[in-house]
Amino acid sequence: MRGNCAMSGADWRSESAYHQVKQAEAADMAWEWLRRDAEYQKDFRSWLRSKHSGATDHFRRKWGLTFSG
Template identity: 40%
Template sequence: MLRIGWRSSVAYRHMDGVSAASFAWQYVRRDEEYRRDFQNLKHSADASQLEAFSQRWGLRFPA
């Protein structure tokens, strides 16, 4: 198991140059509810489900 001191600013120095969108993606992709919703969406996606998913998770998809 990777052990990083979460209180240490040195442990997160690599995050200094990360965009807000990249930071948000790193956070949301680890969320169990997001992962479950995404798996459900992959199997039966229609326009209304995609809109609900993007609204819930604050995501935007290119056209």
């Protein structure tokens, strides 16, 4: 499922909105959980506004994220 289409966030209470969850990998489930976390959302908005060079490393370490590239 990774890279194709994300699970819908429109109606997270609807079982039919998550018909692809059986094909989800652990990273997909972790992302769906994390992106709904209010503290993560607040931190992410703060990170977006940040102009500090070390902010990305701090953000990645705090949330256990890795970015390949």
